[in-house]
Amino acid sequence: MSETEILRYQGISKRFGGVNALVDVSFAVNRGEIHGLVGENGAGKSTLIKITGGIYRKDSGQVFWNGTPVDVASPIEAQNLGISIVHQEIPLCNNLTIAQNVFMGSLITKGFTPDWPAMEERTVELFRQIGQEVNPRQKVGELSVAMRQLTAIVQALRSNSQFIIMDEPTAALTPGEVETLFEVLRKLKDEGTTIMFVSHILSEIMAITDRVTVLRNGRHVSTVNTGDTSIPEIISMMVGDIPPPVHKASIAKRDDVMLEVKNLNKESLGLKDISFRLYRQEILGVAGIQGAGRTELATCLFGLYPPDSGTIEVEGKAVTIRNPRAAIEAGLGYLTEDRRHLGIFSDMNIWQNATAVIVDQLTKPGGVLDRQEIDEVASRSVRELRIRTSGLEQKIRYLSGGNQQKVMLARWLNAKPKILILDEPTRGVDVGAKAEIRRVIQELVSQGISVIVISSDLEELLNISDRVLVMANGTIKGEYLAHEATTDKVMALATLK
Amino acid sequence: MRSTSGKIAAEGPAAQATGTIPVYRRLFQRQEFGVFLVLILISVFFSVSTTTFLTMPNMLNVLRQVSINGIIVMAMTFVIITRDIDLSIGSTFALVSMSVAILFNTYGMNIWLASLIGLILGGILGLINGIITVKGQLPPFIVTLASMMIYRGMALVISGGVPAAVRLPDSFFMLTGARLWGRIPVPSLWFLGATIVAGFVLHKTSYGFKVYAVGGSAEAARLAGINTDRVRITNFVIIGVISGLAGIISMSYLSSVTPTVGQGIETQEIAATVLGGTSMLGGVGTILGSMLGALVLGIIRNGLVLMGTSAYWIELITGVVLVMAVLVSSYAHREKR
Numbered sequence: 001m002s003e004t005e006i007l008r009y010q011g012i013s014k015r016f017g018g019v020n021a022l023v024d025v026s027f028a029v030n031r032g033e034i035h036g037l038v039g040e041n042g043a044g045k046s047t048l049i050k051i052t053g054g055i056y057r058k059d060s061g062q063v064f065w066n067g068t069p070v071d072v073a074s075p076i077e078a079q080n081l082g083i084s085i086v087h088q089e090i091p092l093c094n095n096l097t098i099a100q101n102v103f104m105g106s107l108i109t110k111g112f113t114p115d116w117p118a119m120e121e122r123t124v125e126l127f128r129q130i131g132q133e134v135n136p137r138q139k140v141g142e143l144s145v146a147m148r149q150l151t152a153i154v155q156a157l158r159s160n161s162q163f164i165i166m167d168e169p170t171a172a173l174t175p176g177e178v179e180t181l182f183e184v185l186r187k188l189k190d191e192g193t194t195i196m197f198v199s200h201i202l203s204e205i206m207a208i209t210d211r212v213t214v215l216r217n218g219r220h221v222s223t224v225n226t227g228d229t230s231i232p233e234i235i236s237m238m239v240g241d242i243p244p245p246v247h248k249a250s251i252a253k254r255d256d257v258m259l260e261v262k263n264l265n266k267e268s269l270g271l272k273d274i275s276f277r278l279y280r281q282e283i284l285g286v287a288g289i290q291g292a293g294r295t296e297l298a299t300c301l302f303g304l305y306p307p308d309s310g311t312i313e314v315e316g317k318a319v320t321i322r323n324p325r326a327a328i329e330a331g332l333g334y335l336t337e338d339r340r341h342l343g344i345f346s347d348m349n350i351w352q353n354a355t356a357v358i359v360d361q362l363t364k365p366g367g368v369l370d371r372q373e374i375d376e377v378a379s380r381s382v383r384e385l386r387i388r389t390s391g392l393e394q395k396i397r398y399l400s401g402g403n404q405q406k407v408m409l410a411r412w413l414n415a416k417p418k419i420l421i422l423d424e425p426t427r428g429v430d431v432g433a434k435a436e437i438r439r440v441i442q443e444l445v446s447q448g449i450s451v452i453v454i455s456s457d458l459e460e461l462l463n464i465s466d467r468v469l470v471m472a473n474g475t476i477k478g479e480y481l482a483h484e485a486t487t488d489k490v491m492a493l494a495t496l497k
Numbered sequence: 498m499r500s501t502s503g504k505i506a507a508e509g510p511a512a513q514a515t516g517t518i519p520v521y522r523r524l525f526q527r528q529e530f531g532v533f534l535v536l537i538l539i540s541v542f543f544s545v546s547t548t549t550f551l552t553m554p555n556m557l558n559v560l561r562q563v564s565i566n567g568i569i570v571m572a573m574t575f576v577i578i579t580r581d582i583d584l585s586i587g588s589t590f591a592l593v594s595m596s597v598a599i600l601f602n603t604y605g606m607n608i609w610l611a612s613l614i615g616l617i618l619g620g621i622l623g624l625i626n627g628i629i630t631v632k633g634q635l636p637p638f639i640v641t642l643a644s645m646m647i648y649r650g651m652a653l654v655i656s657g658g659v660p661a662a663v664r665l666p667d668s669f670f671m672l673t674g675a676r677l678w679g680r681i682p683v684p685s686l687w688f689l690g691a692t693i694v695a696g697f698v699l700h701k702t703s704y705g706f707k708v709y710a711v712g713g714s715a716e717a718a719r720l721a722g723i724n725t726d727r728v729r730i731t732n733f734v735i736i737g738v739i740s741g742l743a744g745i746i747s748m749s750y751l752s753s754v755t756p757t758v759g760q761g762i763e764t765q766e767i768a769a770t771v772l773g774g775t776s777m778l779g780g781v782g783t784i785l786g787s788m789l790g791a792l793v794l795g796i797i798r799n800g801l802v803l804m805g806t807s808a809y810w811i812e813l814i815t816g817v818v819l820v821m822a823v824l825v826s827s828y829a830h831r832e833k834r
Contacts, residue, residue: 304720328722342720345713347780356710356721359703367702411721 005067006031006163006194007052007083012061014047014218021047025061025220027213029163029196034189036205036212036226037198040238040456044218045198049165052196053085054078079105084156085165090148094141099123101140102155126154129191130184146177150184157193164188165196170204171291182208200289202231202495216240231495232488239459239487250466250482251445252282257316258450259419261301264310269296270474274310278419278452281445285465285482286454288494293474294454295337298421302334303327314418328357333417335408337424337454339401343408346397350389351378353396353407357415381410386436402433409440420444421452426460438464458487470494528774529786535772535822536793543800550803554680561682561750563795566765567788568688568743570773571695572736573766574787578699578712579729580779584641585626586740586766588648590759593619594744595652598661598754608669616741622648623737627730645763652756660755663748674749684746688791691739696784708732713780768819769794793822 008028014021022044029035039045050056052063054072062069065081072078078085092101099120107114108122120136127134132150140151149169156164166185170178185195185208197209205212206226214221214237221237259278265271271293278284286294300307303321312319312330319330327334336342345353355362355374362374378392385406389399396404405425412420422441426434441451441464455461462468462485469479470493477493543550569586576583593615600611626644630637665674676682699705710718711725718725748754773790775782797818801811 302720324720325722325724334720336717336720341714342717345710345717345780347713348709352706352709356706356718356723359706363703367704369701369703369706415722 004030006065008064008067009048010062010064012048012051012063013059014044014051014056015059020218022051022058022218025215025218027220027223029194030211031162031194032189032192033210034185034195034197034208036209037196037215038200038202038205038212038234038238039215040458043215043238045215046167047218048215049085049167049196049198052078052165053083079159079161082160082162083165084159084161084163085167086149086152086156086169088168088171090145090152092140092148092151095139097137097139098134098143098151099136101151102126102136102158104155105159122158123154126157129157130154130187132184144177145172146174146180149173149181153184153188157188161193163194163196165198167198168200168290169197170199170201178204200291200495202234205234206231214238231492235488235491239491250282252466253280254282256280258282258314260311260313260316262311262313264297264300264307264312266296266300266305266307269293269300269305271296271300271307272473272475274476276469276476276479278450280450281448282467283441283445283451283453283465285461285468286452286471287458287461287468287490288471290456292471292494294471295423296474297471298334298423298452298454301327302332302421328415328417331418333357333412333415333420335412335420335422335425337427339404339408344396344404347395349393349395350382350387350399350407351375351392354378354381354410355414357411377414378410381407381414385410385413385440400433402436405433405437409437413440413444417449419450419452421454423454424456425453426455426457434460458490462487462490472496528781529783529789532773532786532789532793532822536789536796539793539796539800539818543796543803547800547803550800555799555803557680557682557685559792559795559799560685560688562799563791564682564684564688565743565747565750566762566769566795567791568684568691568746569736569740569762569766570769570787570791571691571784572732572739573770574695574773574775574782574784575699575708575732576736577767577770577775577777578708578779578782579732580712580715580777581630581637581729581732582641582767583623583626583637583733583736584763585622585645585648586736587759587762588645588652589619589622589737589740590744590747590762591754591756592622592648592652592655592744593741594748594754594758595656595661595756597745598663598748599655601663601665602661608665612669612745615745616738619737619739619741619744620734621737622741623733623735624730626737627733630733631726631729649756649760656756658756660753662753665749665752670749670752673746674752682750684750687742687746692784692788699784704728704731709780711779765794772819772822794819 005028010026012022012025025044025048037045037048047056051058052072054074054077057073063072064070070081072081072083093104099116102123103119108118109115123136124134127150130150130153140148143151153164169181173181185197188195197205199205209226211223212226212229212234213223214234216238256279257277258280262275264274274297286297288294299305301312301321303323303326306322312321314330321327321330345356351374355377359369362370362377364370375392381387382389382392387406387410388403396407399407409425425437441453444451453461453465462482465482467479467481468485468490470477470490472494477496480489549555573583596618597611597615600606600614601608622644626641629635630640671683673683699708707718707723707728710721710723711728715725744759747758769790770782770787771777771790772793773782773786773788775787794815797815798811801814806814
């Protein structure tokens with residue numbers, strides 16, 4: 001155990017149901033360094049962060065803090081040790097001032113009343129420590145994302161954190177703000193604070209970190225000095241040595257445009273000037289890192305957040321999509337990435353979930369549900385998609401993630417769309433269900449449907465798609481035919497800031 | 498998202514096929530079981546502690562007493578399942594019955610026509626609540642709190658604050674307020690009818706399906722192409738019409754109406770609905786549960802009166818029993834998860 005190590009992970013493993021999130025991860029973080037943590041989505045970064053911060057419990061392995069084994073059972077214990085996480089979504093109270101937020105957990109009191117002047121003064125001092133001037137009485141709700149982040153950092157300093165984990169800190173920052181953040185991080189480092197910097201943007205990893213750890217599929221690949229490596233090397237560590245994907249012959253009809261999107265803009269979602277075509281029977285992949293605007297594009301097309309400007313044509317006819325109902329009528333279907341909140345009706349059963357989009361068509365006069373027809377449709381879905389369930393009356397929340405996803409897929413297949421947008425269709429599902437879902441996608445295109453697949457699993461995306469659009473910063477940066485694309489090429493385009 | 502799927506997968510074995518489980522187990526698992534248990538317990542308690550509780554006349558009395566609240570509880574179930582609330586029902590109740598009484602007494606209008614207009618008025622009052630809440634994206638609690646005052650004010654204004662006696666034609670009275678064969682109270686038949694219709698609509702039609710979907714997750718429902726605004730507004734119209742109907746039946750039974758009638762019934766309705774297992778978080782609830790909830794509240798009141806409890810104590814005890822009943826009910830419900 002070296003003196004310089006502040007934190008050591010020894011053989012950390014964590015399973016969620018049938019999924020191995022972390023497998024035997026071991027590495028150490030040195031005192032006073034900025035340590036990068038990278039990996040594709042699903043590589044296990046968040047799980048490791050959450051175990052460190054006491055949000056999840058590890059299944060096996062040991063965490064050493066300053067050389068002593070610790071079992072961090074809750075976020076409060078983590079904080080008492082001196083570990084803080086600055087999350088992507090920063091949990092601050094918008095209705096309170098900066099000083100009130102900074103001292104929320106442990107007010108300075110004078111007698112029985114909070115001593116606000118003292119806390120405000122201390123807040124100003126703490127901000128000066130990281131080179132910032134603030135008005136401690138400003139409401140947090142009025143602050144920019146960057147300032148909120150700094151407030152969270154100051155909160156961590158206030159609680160004497162020695163180890164601060166920054167989870168995707170630059171995702172919502174402008175280039176100027178990123179520079180400010182980096183200055184702050186360097187100052188903290190000079191004062192002896194250790195920082196774990198988690199980011200998708202490899203140029204930032206190169207710019208700010210001393211060492212970098214790469215995770216892949218829940219396993220530790222390598223921890224290297226940043227100075228001794230390069231972006232291409234990190235990318236290849238992230239995606240692994242993948243055999244060149246075997247392409248099934250594309251059956252896309254490239255003279256038959258199914259969907260054409262021209263100059264689509266949606267300011268509130270950060271979508272800028274998006275134009276692309278989708279051909280009949282094509283599988284079009286959309287690649288990009290988190291925050292690139294892929295899901296935003298899908299929800300915009302589907303009318304959940306209608307576009308500010310731009311045109312959408314389906315089979316050569318212009319359509320106006322102001323809400324999901326209109327999108328469905330135009331022939332679109334959208335399988336959400338957020339199955340739990342935007343997909344399933346967790347207290348409803350299989351047949352209800354599988355027929356939700358077409359329930360009005362499965363009625364007898366007077367709006368009475370035609371249970372016979374509904375059962376037929378739902379049973380067919382269960383059979384064709386091989387959904388493992390005890391029966392149509394089973395509540396969907398008792399199904400595994402993969403089977404829930406199949407029910408969601410069934411919901412959209414039953415609506416018989418011309419264009420199906422699948423947003424992270426294989427996220428959080430086991431290997432068997434993954435293969436099943438891919439089989440269904442192949443079958444769909446053979447039936448004449450066009451499919452758009454959004455996935456963070458790049459390897460899989462390249463394998464399944466005929467063509468891939470690469471998005472970054474809310475716009476399309478380029479496209480590749482699948483047979484000419486490689487994960488390296490796509491990642492390089494996707495991580496352009 | 499991995500954590501989610503993992504958790505759900507882990508719960509999987511807990512819920513196996515409903516088809517292979519013995520009947521008593523299935524009964525246990527139903528969400529109405531908790532309130533059913535409470536109903537049995539208090540009924541046994543009053544049967545033992547009084548000699549008059551478990552008699553046919555008293556049972557019919559209970560049915561009559563719960564029928565007015567019970568009718569409205571059916572509509573309240575729909576409203577609460579979609580995560581809304583309507584506090585203005587008591588005022589709608591008064592405004593509609595007062596309007597019908599005035600149309601009948603002062604303008605000599607045919608009572609059937611007057612009642613029809615009353616129901617339409619109830620629907621409009623609900624529609625106003627619904628449109629302001631849904632289209633204005635305002636909390637229903639605030640909107641219907643305001644309309645509770647406004648509708649009550651209107652009832653007071655049109656009546657001049659004076660109660661009205663109504664001498665209804667026999668044909669109308671027979672079908673709304675009387676006791677059949679001098680025994681069976683007609684309002685309780687309306688309660689039964691409302692239960693059957695509500696149960697059918699909520700559990701057997703595509704509308705009921707959408708109510709659950711909107712309550713379960715409004716965003717998911719919207720993504721599935723359901724017009725969530727329309728469903729919620731329709732619910733407000735339904736509860737408006739039903740409150741009006743209950744007002745008319747009450748007017749018929751009492752042969753009179755006061756502008757202050759129905760004050761505070763919203764708390765009773767909400768209590769009964771929640772007692773019956775409907776979740777204030779939306780998406781969960783059944784008509785059977787709500788019916789049992791209404792019966793439980795009615796029986797507590799009736800039993801305490803029979804025991805000679807003072808009116809002051811009845812209010813207090815009802816509150817205590819309510820909170821205990823909800824605890825029992827939610828405990829029974831939680832076990833199922």
